[in-house]
Amino acid sequence: MAESFITFKNVSKTYQMGEVTIKAADSVDFEIHEGELALIVGSSGAGKTTVLNILGGMDSADGDGGEVWVDGKEITRLSNRKLTEYRRNQVGFVFQFYNLIPNLTALENLEIATQLSEKPLAPTDVLAQVGLADRTENFPAQLSGGEQQRVSIARALAKNPRLLLCDEPTGALDYATGKQILTMLQNTCRQTGKTIIIITHNAAIEPIADRVIRMRSGKVHQVSLNPKPKDVADIEW
Numbered sequence: 001m002a003e004s005f006i007t008f009k010n011v012s013k014t015y016q017m018g019e020v021t022i023k024a025a026d027s028v029d030f031e032i033h034e035g036e037l038a039l040i041v042g043s044s045g046a047g048k049t050t051v052l053n054i055l056g057g058m059d060s061a062d063g064d065g066g067e068v069w070v071d072g073k074e075i076t077r078l079s080n081r082k083l084t085e086y087r088r089n090q091v092g093f094v095f096q097f098y099n100l101i102p103n104l105t106a107l108e109n110l111e112i113a114t115q116l117s118e119k120p121l122a123p124t125d126v127l128a129q130v131g132l133a134d135r136t137e138n139f140p141a142q143l144s145g146g147e148q149q150r151v152s153i154a155r156a157l158a159k160n161p162r163l164l165l166c167d168e169p170t171g172a173l174d175y176a177t178g179k180q181i182l183t184m185l186q187n188t189c190r191q192t193g194k195t196i197i198i199i200t201h202n203a204a205i206e207p208i209a210d211r212v213i214r215m216r217s218g219k220v221h222q223v224s225l226n227p228k229p230k231d232v233a234d235i236e237w
């Protein structure tokens with residue numbers, strides 16, 4: 001049995017809104033192995049983004065004894081400086097609405113990310129990998145939604161992270177383009193051995209993943225493993 005690359009143990013996140021207490025994450029436990037494609041599935045408000053942001057070091061869990069381990073380090077206990085290093089070097093993030101910088105070209109959007117990381121890949125190579133070799137000098141507004149999302153995936157990959165976190169990466173795309181993006185993420189996982197976590201509302205894509213973590217009301221209510229994940233091309237939703 002491979003050792004877990006990621007472990008959540010009893011992780012909670014509470015928001016206090018005046019009188020109301022919201023448990024966005026409620027004693028969350030799961031593990032993910034290195035090189036897996038994992039999905040976090042659940043309806044709106046289930047706590048998916050909360051969990052991904054804690055894993056990415058962009059948000060902190062409640063200080064009540066929960067633990068988040070990545071590659072043998074407990075990230076809930078890192079100093080601010082170490083946490084910044086973790087975010088810069090280990091984690092690539094892909095957002096639903098791409099979050100590209102509008103007045104920088106595709107290439108410059110990658111360069112700004114690679115300048116901050118330790119062992120980046122060459123931005124032009126990564127743009128070529130996502131099929132955008134001839135669009136490097138275009139600004140985001142000159143690209144289609146699918147192309148912008150490919151730039152955003154390239155930006156995350158160019159940092160050469162071990163962990164790629166994607167929050168509804170196809171949520172803003174049409175069916176065919178979404179399928180292309182998922183194919184690219186599945187191929188990246190298989191070819192580079194990176195660990196990729198994708199958040200989705202769409203339970204129909206569960207067969208493409210090695211591991212499916214289902215969330216409801218801040219809790220993980222089920223985890224399942226697919227010994228033989230399907231190719232994205234072979235499923236319909």
Ligand SMILES: Nc1ncnc2c1ncn2[C@@H]1O[C@H](COP(=O)(O)OP(=O)(O)OP(=O)(O)O)[C@@H](O)[C@H]1O
Pocket residue numbers: 015017022023024042043044045046047048049050051201
């Ligand atoms: N900063 C915040 N302040 C207050 N409540 C918050 C905050 N962030 C999230 N929540 C609440 O925590 C719960 C979980 O939110 P989260 O964003 O993790 O859900 P989600 O599963 O990603 O939903 P969606 O599919 O709509 O993106 C929700 O009830 C949300 O309103």
Ligand SMILES: [Mg+2]
Pocket residue numbers: 048049050167
């Ligand atoms: Mg969300």
